[in-house]
Amino acid sequence: MQNISKFFYTLLTTRTFWHPARPFPYRACILSDAQTPRPRYKSDLIYGxxxxxxxxxxxxxxxxxxxxxxxxxITPTLIVGGVLGLESEVPYLVSMALFVSGLGTFVQARTFGPIGSGLLCLQGTSFSFISVILSAGFMVKARGGGTDEILSTIFGICFFAAFIEVVLSQFIGKLRKLITPVVTGTIITLMGLSLIKVAVTDMAGGFGSSDLGAASNMGLAALVLLTIVVLNRFSNPFLRLGSIVIGLTLGFVVAWWMGRVDMAALPQVPLISVPVPFKYGFSFDWVAFIPVAVIFLISPLEAAGDLTANSMISQQPVKGPLYIKRIKSGLLADGLNSAMAATFNSLPMVTFAQNNGVIQLTGVASRYVAYFIAGLLVLLGLFPMIGAVLQLMPKPVLGGATLIMFGTVAVAGIKILAEAGLHRRNVLIVAISLGMGLGVAAVPEVLRDLPKALHNIFESPITVGAFCAIVLNIFLPEEFLELEEDEFDPESSTLKVMQDPDVTK
Incomplete structure (x- = not known):
């Protein structure tokens, strides 16, 4: 029985089973370790x-x-929809997030002229934009705006802001001179830290909950959190990759058993979601636009790191003209995919780092696999019932998972700062920027006497921190060698940190 179990485990987890040119070691699975030596293969790709x-x-x-x-x-959409009170639209918005992710993945892999990296890069909604999008939504809500006005403003500003990345994609080498690792690390750290409050509030029951902080809420969140932690400590890569999905599923089942999931409350949704460009209208607000634009300034640097890591894993060049062209084309696709996402009522798109780990796990780097990924995501996006069911997920269950996700965003920023070197100049930049950003979030009254327009702009900790970091980085200069555009170094400190596939976006 033990040998049979071993056979099926190896059958499902070995990479070589899926490659016809490399016979699966059936005999080695069934016989004991003492009876036969284990065959060894080179750790190269099965499919290039x-x-x-x-x-x-x-x-x-x-x-x-x-x-x-x-x-x-799906999580950024669930968070934005839940916090801003857009529950009636969440099923459709989740469908569009999946639908656009599929289209964006196809564009990246297939390439259309200068658009697309030609790599197995999965596109998905970004956590980086959650805090600034929530700020924009609350601003519209404060002046009496309804669901349509909130969403039309969010998608309108995201549509125009996406073209910042489109333009910067062709000047990535020059951008790195202004947005240095210390600036990027500070902004990313602020992103993660500013979102922790959202995660902890969900763990306690969610905004406006009558039982905020109840033991049952914290218990559910703790169950999900501990499940993810335990699964991440296993050596089995499948369990690690699926830890968040498994944790959320377990939390959902336990919540249902506790009577916390009311399936009768499942909203009535159509069988098929029809993508409608700018379904909620199209609005624009300069005050809401600026914080979103700040995030799009650093998005190219994050995406460049993920594309570099993907190139390395796929055994593609990471220097020279082909590499530079691939980075520029990939970033161009990132920006255009974000504009397409706004058009089809979804949040901005980024290149996901998670799929780099999957490539390592499966040994399959073929860009043609992206066509299957795109098809699956588009198919899932056509069924709003998926979003409707996910909307029933209790806030504590979601909060237990997002606490880890948002925490890893902050850790990613800290790793960039550590790699950049925390000498005296950088310490000053980081200390002042983090202090100002977190200070405004903790004591918003400090902006009381600012004009209304400036108040709305700087009430976002991301905007304040980014402004301080960029200004200080300019006026506290240090000597460094300027890189020409064609000398863009993929192994610079920023990109080396971004190559970590375990960091969640």
């Missing part, structure tokens, strides 16, 4: 970038990518 896997291998790898990224794609 331009290889075409057979259907079984392609669909298996595609499912792994979808499972690894599914929660990351």
């Amino acid at each position: 970038l331009e290889d075409r896997p057979h259907f079984t291998a392609a669909i298996f790898a595609a499912l792994q990518h979808v499972l690894a990224s599914f929660v990351g794609i």
Whole structure:
């Protein structure tokens, strides 16, 4: 019985099973370790970038990518919809997030002229924009705006802000001279820290909950949190990749058993979601636009790191003209995909880092697998019932998972700062920027006497921190060698940190 169990475990977890040119070691699985030596293969790719896997291998790898990224794609929408009170639109918005992720993934892999990296890069909604989008939504809500006005403003400003990344994609080398690692690290750290309050509030029951902080709420959140932590400590890569999905599923089931999930409250939704460009209208607000634009300033640097890591894992060049062209084309696709996302009522898109780990796990780097990923995501996006069911997920269950997600965003920023070097100049920049950003969030009254327009702009800790970091970085200069655009170094400190596939976006 033990040998049979070993056979099926190896059958499902080995990479070589899915490659016809490398026979699966059936005999080694069934016999004991003492009876036969284990065959050893080189740790190279099974399918390279331009290889075409057979259907079984392609669909298996595609499912792994979808499972690894599914929660990351839908969670920003669930958070924004829940916090801003847009529950009636959440099923449709979740569908559009999946739908646009599929389209964006296809664009990145297929390439259209200068658009697309030609890599197996999965596109998904970004956590980086949550805090500034929430600020924009609250601003519209404060002046009496309804659901349509909130969403039309959010998607309007995201549409125009996306073209910042489109333009900067062609000047990534120059951008790195202004947005240095110390600036990027500070902003990313602020993003994560500013979102912790959202996660902890959800753990306690959610904004406006009558039982905020109840033991049952904290218990559910703790269950999800501990499940994710325990699964991440296993050596099995499948359990690690699926830890968040498993944790949320377990939390949902336990909440249902406790009577916290009312399936009778499932909203009536159509069978199919029809993508409608700018369904909620199109609005624009300069005050809300500026914080979103700040995030789009650093998005190219994050995406460049993920694309570099993907190139390395896919055994593609990370220097020279081909690499530079691939980075520029990938960032151009990122920006245009974000504009497309706003058009189809979804939050901005970024290149996900999670799929780099899946490539390492499966040994499949073929960009043709992205076509299957895109098809699966588009198919999922056509069914609003998925979003309707996910909307019933109790806030404490979601909060237990997002606490880890947002915490890892902050840790990513700290790692960038550590890699940049915390000498005296950088310490001053980080200390002042973090202090001002977090200070405004903690004591918003400090902005009381500012003009209304400036007050609305600087009430976001991201905007305040980014402004301080950029200004201080300019006026506290240090000597460094300027890189020409064609000398863009993929192993610079910023990009090396971004290559970590375990950091959640």
